[in-house]
Amino acid sequence: MSALTSVSGFPRIGQNRELKKIIEAYWKGNTTLDEMRSTAKELRAKHWKLQQAAAIDLIPSNDFSYYDQMLDTAILLNVIPQRYQRLAFENPEETLFAMGRGYQGEKGDVTALPMKKWFTTNYHYLVPEIDSATDIKLNSTKPFDEFNEAKALGIATKPVLIGPYTFLKLARNPQAEELDYDKGLVNAVAAVYAEVVAKFAELGAQWIQIDEPYLVLDKEPGDVELFKSLYAKILPAREGKVKVLLNTYFGHIADVYETVNLLGFDGIGLDLNEGKDENLAAVEKYGVAENTTIFAGVINGRNIWRNNYAVSLGLVDALKQVTANVAVSTASSLLHVPFSTEGEDGLADDVRKHFAFAVQKLDELHEVAVLADASDDEKKASAELAANQALFDGTRVAADPAVAKRIASLTDADFVRQPARAERQKEQREALNLPLLPTTTIGSFPQTKEVRAERAKLRKGEITKAEYDEFMKNQIDACIKHQEEIGLDVLVHGEFERNDMVEYFGQNLNGFLFTKNAWVQSYGTRCVKPPIVWGDVSRANPITVEWSAYAQSRTDHVMKGMLTGPVTILNWSWPREDITHEQQTQQLALAIRDEVLDLEKAGIKVIQIDEAALREKLPLRKTDWHKKYLDWAIPAFRLVHSAVKPTTQIHTHMCYSEFNDIIKDIDAMDADVISFEASRGDLVVLDAIHDANFETEAGPGVYDIHSPRIPSEQEIKDRIYEILKKMDVEKVWINPDCGLKTRGNAETWPSLENLVTAAKAVRAKLAK
Ligand SMILES: Nc1nc2c(c(=O)[nH]1)N[C@@H](CNc1ccc(C(=O)N[C@@H](CCC(=O)N[C@@H](CCC(=O)N[C@@H](CCC(=O)O)C(=O)O)C(=O)O)C(=O)O)cc1)CN2
Numbered sequence: 001m002s003a004l005t006s007v008s009g010f011p012r013i014g015q016n017r018e019l020k021k022i023i024e025a026y027w028k029g030n031t032t033l034d035e036m037r038s039t040a041k042e043l044r045a046k047h048w049k050l051q052q053a054a055a056i057d058l059i060p061s062n063d064f065s066y067y068d069q070m071l072d073t074a075i076l077l078n079v080i081p082q083r084y085q086r087l088a089f090e091n092p093e094e095t096l097f098a099m100g101r102g103y104q105g106e107k108g109d110v111t112a113l114p115m116k117k118w119f120t121t122n123y124h125y126l127v128p129e130i131d132s133a134t135d136i137k138l139n140s141t142k143p144f145d146e147f148n149e150a151k152a153l154g155i156a157t158k159p160v161l162i163g164p165y166t167f168l169k170l171a172r173n174p175q176a177e178e179l180d181y182d183k184g185l186v187n188a189v190a191a192v193y194a195e196v197v198a199k200f201a202e203l204g205a206q207w208i209q210i211d212e213p214y215l216v217l218d219k220e221p222g223d224v225e226l227f228k229s230l231y232a233k234i235l236p237a238r239e240g241k242v243k244v245l246l247n248t249y250f251g252h253i254a255d256v257y258e259t260v261n262l263l264g265f266d267g268i269g270l271d272l273n274e275g276k277d278e279n280l281a282a283v284e285k286y287g288v289a290e291n292t293t294i295f296a297g298v299i300n301g302r303n304i305w306r307n308n309y310a311v312s313l314g315l316v317d318a319l320k321q322v323t324a325n326v327a328v329s330t331a332s333s334l335l336h337v338p339f340s341t342e343g344e345d346g347l348a349d350d351v352r353k354h355f356a357f358a359v360q361k362l363d364e365l366h367e368v369a370v371l372a373d374a375s376d377d378e379k380k381a382s383a384e385l386a387a388n389q390a391l392f393d394g395t396r397v398a399a400d401p402a403v404a405k406r407i408a409s410l411t412d413a414d415f416v417r418q419p420a421r422a423e424r425q426k427e428q429r430e431a432l433n434l435p436l437l438p439t440t441t442i443g444s445f446p447q448t449k450e451v452r453a454e455r456a457k458l459r460k461g462e463i464t465k466a467e468y469d470e471f472m473k474n475q476i477d478a479c480i481k482h483q484e485e486i487g488l489d490v491l492v493h494g495e496f497e498r499n500d501m502v503e504y505f506g507q508n509l510n511g512f513l514f515t516k517n518a519w520v521q522s523y524g525t526r527c528v529k530p531p532i533v534w535g536d537v538s539r540a541n542p543i544t545v546e547w548s549a550y551a552q553s554r555t556d557h558v559m560k561g562m563l564t565g566p567v568t569i570l571n572w573s574w575p576r577e578d579i580t581h582e583q584q585t586q587q588l589a590l591a592i593r594d595e596v597l598d599l600e601k602a603g604i605k606v607i608q609i610d611e612a613a614l615r616e617k618l619p620l621r622k623t624d625w626h627k628k629y630l631d632w633a634i635p636a637f638r639l640v641h642s643a644v645k646p647t648t649q650i651h652t653h654m655c656y657s658e659f660n661d662i663i664k665d666i667d668a669m670d671a672d673v674i675s676f677e678a679s680r681g682d683l684v685v686l687d688a689i690h691d692a693n694f695e696t697e698a699g700p701g702v703y704d705i706h707s708p709r710i711p712s713e714q715e716i717k718d719r720i721y722e723i724l725k726k727m728d729v730e731k732v733w734i735n736p737d738c739g740l741k742t743r744g745n746a747e748t749w750p751s752l753e754n755l756v757t758a759a760k761a762v763r764a765k766l767a768k
């Protein structure tokens with residue numbers, strides 16, 4: 001006997017990113033739709049069989065997606081804006097891709113739906129758009145098809161759906177505003193879910209998992225009523241034939257646990273990693289309904305370290321004091337971890353044994369479930385438990401005393417830059433001699449096939465480091481020349497030498513480890529390969545100084561130095577679990593501080609320190625914002641730049657402009673200039689900048705780089721005038737939304753040319 005085991009979701013990209021490769025080949029016209037479909041089918045079968053082999057009881061289906069599961073949910077509900085329907089594609093995949101990435105061709109010209117971060121992850125979902133004309137109805141057979149596909153293989157799966165509450169809370173109207181949850185809308189959405197539940201009952205599904213991660217956020221007035229009225233209509237469709245698991249993750253649901261428990265779900269999934277204490281306390285306080293099973297989310301879906309069985313068993317035990325009905329589950333979908341440690345032979349065995357990726361987590365789940373039902377004697381005799389315990393006995397890695405000493409000697413003054421910003425801004429204006437509305441870019445230029453191929457050649461030893469450097473210098477030269485020609489003011493070197501803005505820095509810091517193939521989906525087919533923080537972090541050697549100094553030597557313009565900030569390096573790496581995030585960020589801050597000072601010494605006058613991921617890890621509950629995050633994250637950034645001269649201009653960049661609520665904290669980073677994304681719905685952030693008396697100079701992106709579309713000069717001019725309505729002209733910078741690494745040269749240069757001419761035209765107008 002062992003407790004029931006359940007996996008919330010499995011990575012779909014494939015062990016070797018097969019799904020990414022076939023979809024991108026299809027987009028390029030290098031393979032057929034049928035080939036793409038059949039690769040997808042093979043991957044689904046492989047992933048189900050792996051889970052079956054690991055003796056998982058509740059194996060998910062419908063966790064597959066060609067692009068994004070929110071987009072799939074929108075399509076399931078027929079939430080497809082007219083502009084995509086009008087393209088009248090023959091195949092559903094073509095409509096899906098048009099919504100996900102835009103379409104420009106013989107059938108028309110539409111932009112993609114907006115993309116946002118999925119809670120506190122580096123995964124992005126597409127934001128469904130609902131208007132009064134939306135005809136909500138069951139519009140797809142995808143969940144049923146995949147269930148039947150598995151059934152044909154002899155595997156009974158648990159279909160997974162994003163729940164109606166989360167869907168409605170994340171969907172927007174065409175003005176990018178929250179929806180009015182009127183009765184008609186709520187009933188229509190509930191009716192589709194009820195139909196889906198009934199259909200699965202008919203198909204013979206035992207369990208359905210409905211994910212409601214939005215439940216872990218603070219509740220607004222009406223939220224609980226909305227949740228209740230949805231499920232009051234959905235749950236009766238079970239008719240005693242199918243069980244519904246209400247699954248939550250990324251935090252606790254203590255504020256609604258009582259309500260949820262009273263609704264009579266067959267299962268309630270709780271995250272016992274994030275929000276562990278609150279969830280446990282709620283279960284202890286309110287109990288568990290008689291026919292409800294608690295799914296104990298003990299296997300972390302957000303990190304790659306081995307599970308500590310003793311801790312997991314303790315959590316299961318605590319629940320068993322309240323109810324006998326406890327299943328063991330992943331804490332969230334495994335979508336956010338890489339596929340398998342198999343093949344990571346670059347890691348020594350006694351290092352690799354500390355890691356569990358998705359495939360290894362399946363075994364962990366099974367072993368914890370077996371142990372959860374074992375007697376004390378059986379536990380004592382368990383080789384698995386003993387081996388697991390050994391991983392956590394003693395210290396895994398020796399601390400670096402030099403790092404500890406440096407941190408201990410920090411004083412408050414190390415976190416404060418002098419003189420005050422207003423004074424610096426004056427000095428910088430004189431020192432840098434830039435025009436009004438200075439133009440710049442965010443750092444990277446297109447990472448072409450040739451650039452990546454050159455890096456692959458170096459990795460394989462086919463070229464020497466000297467040859468590689470020579471190639472990159474030529475790239476830099478060409479990029480600088482081009483920037484000068486079109487008339488940008490503050491130049492960049494282009495970041496060609498970097499594989500990724502985080503992994504590259506990791507490779508030049510002590511304390512990091514790297515994998516060959518540990519890819520995780522970020523958006524669509526785009527993946528990232530986060531480095532692992534293994535030990536204490538310090539700078540091994542100057543990282544960017546030679547490249548930036550070289551670039552500066554090739555131009556009379558100001559050359560901006562480009563760094564990634566400590567919060568972002570940590571957030572886009574796999575952090576340690578034996579010391580706090582705050583401690584790790586401080587170590588990183590000191591390492592990057594060394595780099596900042598070396599860049600300054602090398603004559604770099606403008607230094608950008610990207611904090612692209614700062615907003616991403618803002619805790620989901622407001623009460624946690626400061627004490628659990630901002631109170632150390634913002635000072636860590638200040639520590640990085642506090643020692644530079646007043647005339648050295650510090651820039652930062654954030655990919656998203658969702659920081660209205662924390663605008664004062666962003667200002668308190670004490671950067672001189674910030675650039676950020678400001679496409680649709682952003683006018684709100686300009687209001688916040690205005691109302692908060694934001695001191696930092698700012699470049700709200702004037703065009704969207706996530707699309708290949710070229711913005712016209714007029715469009716950009718309009719945009720600049722919009723910005724000038726809300727901001728002091730002396731504080732405005734003109735730049736794109738984000739880095740250009742994912743774009744092609746064909747659209748990049750004409751877009752930037754239009755940006756420069758637009759800025760010049762506005763400047764000329766202002767001078768009159
Ligand atoms: N870490 C991180 N998170 C981020 C961003 C970011 O830039 N970095 N940006 C935001 C948006 N997210 C993004 C996520 C991925 C990419 C992206 O460009 N990903 C590339 C991977 C780029 C990469 O690391 N390429 C390697 C090459 C690795 C590779 O694919 N090699 C081939 C083999 C190549 C060969 O041997 O020929 C392979 O392994 O199969 C390199 O340049 O060196 C992709 O999925 O296509 C962009 C933005 C938010 N989160």
Ligand SMILES: [Zn+2]
Pocket residue numbers: 442612653654655656737738739
């Ligand atoms: Zn960005």
